[in-house]
Amino acid sequence: MLILHASELVTLKGPRRARAKAEMSDLSIVQDGAVAISDGVILDVGKTESILREHNSTGIERIDASGKVVMPGLVDPHTHLVYAGSREFELELKAKGKSYMEILEGGGGILRTVRDTRDSSPQDLFRQSAKRLESMLVHGSTTVEAKSGYGLDKDVEIRMLETIKRLDDEYPVSLVPTYLGAHVVPPEFKGDGDAYVDFMVVEVLPEIARRKLAEFCDVFCEKGIFNVQQSRKLLLAAKGFGMGLKVHADEFSNSGGAQLAAEVGAISADHLGKPSDDGIMAMARRDTIGVLLPGTPFSSMSKDYADGRRLIDLGVPIALGTDLNPNCWNESMQFTISLACHKMRMTPAEAITAATINAAAALGLERKVGSIEQGKRADVIMLDIPTYAHIPYKFGTNQVSLVIKDGRSVWER
Numbered sequence: 346m347l348i349l350h351a352s353e354l355v356t357l358k359g360p361r362r363a364r365a366k367a368e369m370s371d372l373s374i375v376q377d378g379a380v381a382i383s384d385g386v387i388l389d390v391g392k393t394e395s396i397l398r399e400h401n402s403t404g405i406e407r408i409d410a411s412g413k414v415v416m417p418g419l420v421d422p423h424t425h426l427v428y429a430g431s432r433e434f435e436l437e438l439k440a441k442g443k444s445y446m447e448i449l450e451g452g453g454g455i456l457r458t459v460r461d462t463r464d465s466s467p468q469d470l471f472r473q474s475a476k477r478l479e480s481m482l483v484h485g486s487t488t489v490e491a492k493s494g495y496g497l498d499k500d501v502e503i504r505m506l507e508t509i510k511r512l513d514d515e516y517p518v519s520l521v522p523t524y525l526g527a528h529v530v531p532p533e534f535k536g537d538g539d540a541y542v543d544f545m546v547v548e549v550l551p552e553i554a555r556r557k558l559a560e561f562c563d564v565f566c567e568k569g570i571f572n573v574q575q576s577r578k579l580l581l582a583a584k585g586f587g588m589g590l591k592v593h594a595d596e597f598s599n600s601g602g603a604q605l606a607a608e609v610g611a612i613s614a615d616h617l618g619k620p621s622d623d624g625i626m627a628m629a630r631r632d633t634i635g636v637l638l639p640g641t642p643f644s645s646m647s648k649d650y651a652d653g654r655r656l657i658d659l660g661v662p663i664a665l666g667t668d669l670n671p672n673c674w675n676e677s678m679q680f681t682i683s684l685a686c687h688k689m690r691m692t693p694a695e696a697i698t699a700a701t702i703n704a705a706a707a708l709g710l711e712r713k714v715g716s717i718e719q720g721k722r723a724d725v726i727m728l729d730i731p732t733y734a735h736i737p738y739k740f741g742t743n744q745v746s747l748v749i750k751d752g753r754s755v756w757e758r
């Protein structure tokens with residue numbers, strides 16, 4: 346397959362690691378660019394003229410990208426894709442001034458979704474999640490992380506991870522599974538977070554590790570949810586099983602999450618609404634990736650967006666994710682890029698780096714996806730806009746017109 350005459354071919358060619366500081370502004374764009382794809386892999390990248398000279402045999406599928414942007418498939422490194430039900434009624438509560446923690450303490454929030462998810466059949470859970478995944482693909486996401494965390498007991502957590510596996514098998518999106526048993530303390534352990542952490546360490550983690558159901562283990566480290574000691578205990582146990590680590594860190598208050606993520610060697614610390622300066626510096630030193638989720642304060646009607654500008658300037662490599670969940674039903678990385686620019690003072694180029702190569706690095710996939718370079722997986726999208734800056738600029742609609750996954754055209758309009 347040849348993709349020809351892209352007005353901007355956004356390659357993100359560069360070091361195969363998360364980009365930091367000024368590197369985040371370098372998209373390595375080829376004007377009148379072309380990509381040659383063979384056997385699901387990127388064979389060659391360059392100017393249309395030179396690609397045509399090298400690969401001009403007959404019988405090759407040609408795609409004309411004139412006037413369009415061609416770029417790597419978007420990588421969404423933080424989602425709660427699998428759940429049952431919805432919580433649209435909370436929008437009115439939020440509009441009337443109730444906070445996330447108040448809604449949670451009133452029996453809503455995560456615990457409401459835990460009830461709905463526990464009550465759903467495996468088939469229903471799969472069907473509801475698949476519908477979201479299809480929409481994410483249509484919006485250009487070709488690699489998506491997905492967490493458990495609405496079962497909390499052993500059986501339903503495992504059912505959620507099995508659902509992620511089945512979605513990965515049956516849909517043209519690569520899924521990366523994360524165990525997030527430590528999302529909230531379940532009702533059966535109410536008031537005893539320590540005992541619940543012991544339950545996860547002794548009963549659940551060994552089974553998940555044995556069956557290789559999760560690549561990462563994540564914890565909601567936040568005042569009133571899991572404290573630093575509890576989070577550390579769980580993360581170190583997961584590390585012992587060879588799992589990668591992630592932390593929901595300092596979303597609402599400085600809870601020591603950023604520092605903990607750096608300390609235990611987590612691949613990323615996510616949210617970072619209110620990290621301490623020490624936490625930020627520790628992350629910068631250890632190259633811990635900051636995964637920012639601007640859809641969350643947007644849907645929570647909060648003004649507390651992470652300070653993306655400052656984090657980048659201090660040297661933390663930044664990625665972006667949708668945080669798709671029943672509180673923040675955001676299936677679009679394009680909208681997330683737009684929010685990052687409008688609300689976190691990231692530039693369009695930085696936001697695109699954060700949604701591609703840096704997001705891939707936040708999943709340990711920087712050598713396989715996240716840029717258009719020879720040898721990488723042919724996950725490529727085409728957008729019906731003349732320059733990349735139109736992605737954040739034209740928000741609220743889908744600019745993607747073609748999605749290629751592993752060298753196959755899987756969606757177009």
Ligand SMILES: [Zn+2]
Nearest residue numbers: 423425593668
């Ligand atoms: Zn989350």
